[in-house]
Amino acid sequence: MSFLQPIALFGFILVIAPILIHLLNRLRHRRQEWAAMRFLLRASEKSSRSTKLRHWLTLLLRMLALICLTLLIAQPVFHQGESWLSFTGQKPVTLVCVLDRSASMERIAKGTTSSLRKLSLNNILSLSKKQDSGRIVIFETTDSPPLIINQKLALDSPSIESFLGPTDTSANLPGTLKNVFGWLERESISNARICIFSDLQSSSWKLSQNAITLQELARDLEQRKGKWKLQLCPLETTSLINRSIYLQPQKRTPNFLIERSQIGEEIISLEIQSEATKSYLDLNLTSARTILNSSLISAFGKDQNWLSLSLPDDLFLFDNKAYLTLSRSNSTVSALSAENERIERILSAATQNKEGKKPMIKQLKNASTDSDWNHFDLWLLQGNSSILSKPSIHAFIDEGGTVLHFPSTRDGDAIESERNLIDSDLFSVTQWNENQGILANSSSGHSLPFSFLKIKKRQTPLEGEALAFYQDGKPFLTKKEIGKGIIYSFSTLPLETWSNLEDGFVLVPIIQRILSTTETLSTINFYACGSEDAKRFQNAVSITGDKSETPFFHAGIYLKNGKYFAFNRPALETDPERISKKEMESSILSEHFEWQSDPNLTALSQNSENWKLFLLLGILLLLAETYFSLPAAHKHKQAVHEF
Template identity: 20%
Template sequence: MQFQHPELLYALFLLLIPIFIHLFQLRRFKQVDFTNVAFLKKVTIQTRKSSQLKKWITLLLRLLALAFIIIAFAQPFTATKTALNTDKETVLYLDNSFSMQAKGTNGPLLNRSLQELYNLQIPSEKISWFTNNTTHKNVSLQDFTNEILSVSYSQGQLTLSEVLLKANQLFSDSEASDKRLILISDFQQNEAFPEVPKNVTINTVQLEPVNTNNIAVDSVYISSKNGNNIQLKVDVSASGDVPESVPVSLFNGKSLVAKTAVDFSSNNTNTTVFDIENTSDFKGRLEITDPNLPYDNNLFFSINTNKKIKVLSINETDSGYLQRLFNQEEFEYTQQTQNSLNYNEIPNQDFIIINELTAIPASLVTAIQSFSANGGSVLVIPSEQVEITDYNNLLATLGMGSFSGKIVAEKQITNIVFDHPLYQNVFEKQVVNFQYPTVNSYYGITTNATSVLTFEDSKPFIFQKNNTYFLSAPINLENSNFQNSPLIVPTFYNMAQQSLALPNLYYTIGKQNSFDVPVQLMKDEILKIKDSSSVFIPLQQTKANKVAITTIEEPAVSGTFDIIKDTDFITNISYNYNRNESNLQYLNTENWQGINSSTSISGLFETISEANNINSFWKWFVIFAVLFLLLEMLVLKFFK
């Protein structure tokens, strides 16, 4: 027990006064000889004992009454250390990710949480709270109540480490304040439990769905394509107890194009196939019906009119292998010799190959530098007899180092930089027994550029800086068998493909997505991305014959959007939500060391309210003081 005014307890020493008065007022009974009558002697003895008992009872009741009055004025109470701390900070995290669409006993987990928070009386004057996509610092309870019901689902989900880091930014720097972090989530399994900060009390409310059943459209891709038809393959996954057969619908805009079914009787992951016409523009949408997590029931994609990638090779040797490589539907390949080169064609290209030129004139160096600066991609293949000065001039202009001279010695090209963007999704695993190509001669190189392929001594065979690639050895058939190596196809093909990064079928919201739009813009012109209800300006960089666009947080909703210049339509682009939350696997917060776990929001706040209560007892002491005074009056009046 504690006291609000403990200094008043010194008044208890005043209880000595009635004790002293009582002792001094006690009188001795004087013996008086009387007639030797047994009855009278017995009455005298009883009267004396009764009088002394009455006085002691009266004194005790009087002391108790005074003591209880003094203690009442000192205001006794009981409270925890948390309740006594007047500087309290509360931060609330509410998980509004798509996994909270799962159904609980009273409906979707997020909707039920919002309703409970709206109806609760939070024991704090101000509160900081945040979701996966919004933050509110030190808002009043009225503002909290007004805003909590407007929380909607977010495509992103913070990890627990990110939640603790963000909460720490909302707390003050005061070490004396009592800091409490409340986490309301389903705690989907995306990382291990992080370490709990020592100066923060963490309370968790783990919301559990009634089932973990879900069906999701995972991905779509083009498996084959010809002049008339496109074959689409769609991956659909299921978890938990799901029907054996689930219908999948394919739409072009709002029109239903085809419908099929996916069989889950033997496997939880299956693929279905759609054949569609090879039309100029296809605004695709795949749809299933699943009541558990609606967010992954749709997948949007766009098939646009192909813009051919323009490839120009400037040759001084045989270029048959280049013609065979780029004689594909997606490329527009042309070739010229150095003597008949049309410099006016260079700015219109996407990818230029300098194919074993002996000398590189200054005019070509200037043209290549301008082309590269405007976003074009360049590949330089040296010849066996080069003008070192010309090549070093080009290397220096591009900031890629210098050749030191020709070395005649056989070397194997043995090291593939598997993490390089050219080889993404090329190899299923890092191959160690590959049939590596060789060269009979090469040029010594001093460079700080990034290696793509290297020799056995780790010297670069292909090196890259920005959008320019350089070879350190000729690859004609007399000097190398690289033309016959399987490596040449993905290497050169992806160089050309990445020179104009045309939009994919779709992109994932929340990730950094980059693509090129083949359009020429005048000064102060920009591209916009719009749908039926919103429009935004993405991050963009204007090049000579294209615009490089990068998106991260926007758009915030899935769908197919139009890329426009002013009001002119350019192309379509599609975005979808990340499918990570389709996997309904959860952590168990009881295994999180150092936190307090609850199963309901109302139960948690009742516990917090009880912990913050101060139990005052002064009224009880006043009641007992009055009771003792009444008992004293009764004793004086009726105790004979």
């Protein structure tokens, strides 16, 4: 036990004041005997013992009351691990509240209708009302300067929400705690209670990556011998059905990932908004995770600068939106490899982009060993499909590359010719999807002229989803997704001996549409909220949110220097994994670290109740002293005379 005002302990000197007054009162009265004194002495002998006892009790109670008054002014404080009595001066206990302001703290708290962040603020307010001395300091995970509260009324102000409102950032709580300990050291604060309010999301702690930092914090706690106490207040969220969407920036093209907790099939309507239009895309979700390729989304934002994707509302609104800029590369970078020189010339002409650039020619024998595939978006391959399984080619496709494959002229056994048909002299395409995809009708309603297509030979693709069918049900064109990439496979060749594809009325539109879908969406203008890059955009103007919002704290589309930039919450904020009490206690090995599961947080304010004990005890002692100071009741008895 130590004292906040040790100088007040000199008040113990006043304890002898009642004794001195008692002795002085005795000196004021001289004993003077007179004739009738012997009768008075004889009458008082019977009550002298009880009177002396009352006097001594009154004297003792007055002394104890002065002791309580002295302790009340000295403000004793009890610390774990400290000697029972210490006369060294102690500063008031500083209450440091560490608030997790990451996006996941906007989940609904268990048993309430408030977010975890708002529940934390209410708990901090409750603690501040119990803090009778010392400062209240609030640290939060966005690396903003600490908020120092010297008046309790400051936390009651509605403006506190503007300082500690919701964000779309992530958190690094071990790093924040390191900043807290450094601040306490610089401010020479000897007594501190550090209360952490967090949802214990695993990505906010990263125990394995921050193991050294947590060990250093534990050593600091041990060196302070209980004068610094770390207390974790875990917050639990309600287990409700939730959907989330976030952007996965990739090396080639970004993808959108939809996650949901609901089991079973579900059909939802995805809202896709641009600066000029608002559209809806119906999605059939059958698994816990669904990947949306950016080519599917970008079709809704033709000639637009940005897109905003919104899932249907649920109770967790913070993870229902994602944003994307639609700045495209100048042109798709294509490569071409063909066994046949004529096919090479035909495909090269059909793949010419808007700027007149033709694909780069790659020799088939060197294609599988080349290391520059990351520079290309589309590869037109005419030859044996076995090359697609080579590691470098597979990596190209898996990272988002597109392959347009035409059969080999050397696979004779797999080729079907028109003489194998019974009901027709030629193969013809009779079915295809006219509503969406690369074979869809044009904006004016015109369909691809498949009726003019005459096919003499074909090699049916064995894998992938059929996009168009022959009259016998076999696929003319297939699509197979591998990782983030796509393989389109034709069943015939643009050679006169195979088909009239070389005429171009079907081949060119299909290739040009594939080119448009492989245009690389720019990820240069994509950033995560709370990142170092986001700090450079504090003067950017919000397009999709309130004008007061900043890209460091809030996701959305922002405009700066005439350019659009997309800011999204970090993808890890959607991760529901939490750390356990056992994991946390094994990471911070200190007896001065406490997992505080008390919802009322009574243990956090025990020291502030000490003065009340001495105040109550002092009042009781004064009441008892008053009682014993009253004159004894006289008993009227009949006088007895002795002769």
